[in-house]
Amino acid sequence: MTTLDDKINTHFAGLVVRKDLVKTVKGNAIVPTYVLEYLLGQYCATNDEASIQTGIDTVKEILAKHYVHRNEAGLIRSNIREKGRYKVIDRISVSLNDKDDVYEAEFANLGIKKLLVDADTIKRHPKLLVSGVWCIADVEYDHSEDKRITPWVLSTIKPIQMSHFDLEGYLQARQEFTLDEWIDLLIQSMGFDPEKFGKRSKLTQLTRLIPYCERNYNLIELGPKGTGKSHIYSEFSPHGILISGGEVTVPKLFVNNSSGKIGLVGYWDCVAFDEFAGKKKRTDKALVDIMKNYMANKSFSRGVETLGAEASMAFVGNTQHTVPYMLKHTHLFDDLPENFRDTAFLDRMHFYIPGWEVDIIRGEMFSEGYGFVVDYLAEILRAFRNQDFSDRYQQMFTLSSDISTRDRDGINKTFSGLMKILFPHGEASEEEIEEILKFSIEGRKRVKDQLMRMDTTYPAVCFSYSDMQGQEVRVATLEELEYPNHYQQKVGDVEPQMALPDQAVAIEQSASLPSAPSSTVISTAEKALLQEQHLTFQENQKGISYDGLFGPYLKDARSLTITDPYIRLFFQARNLMELLEIIARNKPADEEVTINLVTVADEFRQEQQEEWFEKIQESAASIGILFTWEFDQTGTLHARHIITDHGWKISLDRGLDIFQQYDMNDAFSFANRMQQFRLCKAFEVTFIKCS
Structure with a gap:
């Protein structure tokens, strides 16, 4: 178990379950997750492996004996008849037979209809009347000579949900x-x-x-x-x-x-x-x-x-x-x-x-x-429906007066919901509240921006907020930053010019509170004069590639040093290889480029790490890239940057690890083959002219 798992079991003992157990016990039972976890919570809500295994066996046995598969419904009905009483897990719905003034139940999988249900049961569980509820129920069989009377009797019924x-x-x-x-x-x-x-x-x-x-x-x-x-x-x-x-x-x-x-x-x-x-x-x-x-x-x-x-x-x-x-x-x-x-x-x-x-x-x-x-968790969330957290930001931040009442309601309700989920105890820092507020504004802005594209009668709105010092922060959607050429146009507008290919769209931000976002395009085709700049990228941006981001600054370099302490795992070594591919693509065939990597040895798998470097070295040498590496011995290496011999230093807060995980084994995935189709992590890059 992880440290977090230990902490979870310490503070929520008996209320948590190991999530992979659901797949273990489900088998071919077509039941919702909350039904399975209800059972797992009864028998496996522990971190003791022996108890978990015993609980799994118990839950499997319960499902095998009592869950009703449609193709086995006849056998279950026979068991009820022979034993007189049997417990089943099924989805039950109830309807009112107004001719006879009685409530009648119907089992979705068992195929039994017109079981009499008393009015008190309906009062306790009114959802039985609408689309049905998964339940654990005792069904009895009591044959009568009167053919008008169904032999099936619903003895007890317990919806699959917590009681307290x-x-x-x-x-x-x-x-x-x-x-x-x-x-x-x-x-x-x-x-x-x-x-x-x-x-x-x-x-x-x-x-x-x-x-x-x-x-x-x-x-x-x-x-x-x-x-x-x-x-x-x-x-x-x-x-x-x-x-x-x-x-x-x-x-x-x-x-x-x-x-x-x-x-x-x-x-x-x-x-x-x-x-x-x-x-x-x-x-x-x-x-x-x-x-x-x-x-x-x-x-x-x-x-x-x-x-x-x-x-x-x-x-x-x-x-x-x-x-x-x-x-x-x-x-x-x-x-x-x-x-x-x-x-x-x-x-x-x-x-x-x-x-x-x-x-x-x-x-x-x-x-x-x-x-x-x-x-x-479902019961906890439901309990918070009676509370309102929408005012928790108002002592720190003020929404722009430009934002309409309907827009404000949307922002407030999202903010309130996220506060209930993340800070149910009501305690959050100013920075944490600001993050939720910005996210809430962005989601409503995405709606409003599209409405303005569809209907020109909607007025333009500045989605922004101000802190108590009066500093205004404008909020932009991520797609607005990624595709600025298309985002602001209306439906039916004249088609704008296409953006330049292989670009990296970035937002220039201050260290703390960002101003109105602006975009900077770096293109290998268009960039003749390179400039010093600081770029900040948001999580989940697409369209970013090493070629668009670093290519112009690495072009014509004949020697460079890459410093990154985290080139240890396979995906990190692959990132390095993809950077070398960019250098190989831009290098004249009759020139050589020397590349030295400074990194940290993997404490547990250094042999594997060096094997990857040797393979990269051998492959690179065949195309005129002389790759070497060295392990930092000081134990204090934290910097991540690239330094070229023609006067540029590229400072990387995340090193080369700017992409979110993707399926590297899927040969037919474009995200696997082309970087611009991958989701990015949040990261920053600074380009510094050294000479």
């Missing part, structure tokens, strides 16, 4: 963790390995949780396939429901006028629409209109009476085009069905998650560490 939790204990334990530790705990609770994500990517993942802790929160996420957009809404919480975007009707979602029965928004904390995108999908204009009113006013009416509800809404879907293509030709809502491209509807969105920044989920991204039993 200690909120005060949760708040006290939170104070034992640093912010980074707490974020990693939450990411592990979601099933991911935090080492595979940067800070911005972690915040993006956690934003998906806001609909569970913030009332009437409207979230949209559009991006490529395979990024796990719907996972949180289908398997993370028993208080959320995921429905297909094309399969919901006004009566099902809001209220049935003929029966007076309230729809999904009255029973669930979060209603998520999967596969929401798709231009050819048919949509009901009446549904869009009533959704607009509900998302803005938390109420709805179908002509009978006005009703209110608290359900948040999340819309997730796939995009068909790249971000620069959409920005050049249309807008970032382009893939939605026509009726949902209504600007009034889209203006109700509080946050737009940039799904193109979320990496496609790979096997190595899943966690083997400890995280909360998701049902426990």
Whole structure:
């Protein structure tokens, strides 16, 4: 176990589970994660290996004996008949038979219908009436000569969810963790390995949780396939429901006028629409209109009476085009069905998650560490729906007066949700609050900027905030910084000139509070006069390559020294090789270049490290690059820079390690073969003229 895992088990004993156990016990049981983790939490909420193994065996046995597979439903029904009583795990839904004035249950997999349910059970668990709930239930068989009476009897029913939790204990334990530790705990609770994500990517993942802790929160996420957009809404919480975007009707979602029965928004904390995108999908204009009113006013009416509800809404879907293509030709809502491209509807969105920044989920991204039993975390998040943290920044920062009430509401609700998730105890530094505030503003700005592209009647807005000293900070979306040539145009504008190829887009920032971002383009084709400059790059930027960033400054150098203490692991050695490729590409065939690497020996695998260097040396020598290396003996090497023999020093705060993890084994991945398609880490580069 890691140090963090030890700490998690110390402060949340009995409330956490090792996340890789879910795959171990699931087998072919088609059940949500929260059902499995409920069982694991009963038997495996420990860090004792012997107890974990015993618990795994117990959970497997419970699933094998009591989980109902559809193809084995006949056998289970026979067991119930023969034994008279049997415990099953199944999804149960209940409906009112108004002719006989009774409630009747139906089992999704078992195939049994019309089991009588008493009214007290419905009062305790009203969600049984809407789409069903996963339960552990005792079913009895009592045959009667009266053919009108079903022999099946529902004896007991227990929804798969926690019955109680200690909120005060949760708040006290939170104070034992640093912010980074707490974020990693939450990411592990979601099933991911935090080492595979940067800070911005972690915040993006956690934003998906806001609909569970913030009332009437409207979230949209559009991006490529395979990024796990719907996972949180289908398997993370028993208080959320995921429905297909094309399969919901006004009566099902809001209220049935003929029966007076309230729809999904009255029973669930979060209603998520999967596969929401798709231009050819048919949509009901009446549904869009009533959704607009509900998302803005938390109420709805179908002509009978006005009703209110608290359900948040999340819309997730796939995009068909790249971000620069959409920005050049249309807008970032382009893939939605026509009726949902209504600007009034889209203006109700509080946050737009940039799904193109979320990496496609790979096997190595899943966690083997400890995280909360998701049902426990779901109950914690639900408890915070009654609280409002939206004012926690107002003693330190002020939003621009240019920001409208609707924009302000979106920013405040996102900020409140992230505060509940990250700082439930309410204690955060000014720097931490500023980071969350900027992230919240960016998500709402992404919505508003697209609305201004779609409809010219929307006025321009300066999304900025000021600190107590009056210093203004303007916020920009990442795609605005990456594609400035396309971002500001309106739909139907004359096509702008294409940006120069192989470029590195950067933001010039001050050391603490950034001013309005500006972009600097470095191109091997255009850069004749190099200049001293300091560039800062945001996490998840794309379009960055060693060639665009360093190429102009390394060209014509015949000797250079690379100082980087972290060339130890395979991916770091590969980074070095990719830098040498740039030098090889720009080097005249009849010239030689001498390169010396200064690094630190790997304490545990120096032999492997030197083997990689020897292979690089042998390969480089064949094309006129004389590569050597030396290990620092002082034990104090921290600097990371490149120094050339023609007067340039390139200072690198992260060394060559500027890219986030990608699948290096996938020969068909462009991110593997071309650096500009990789997501970057946050990093800074300074170019200094030495002579």
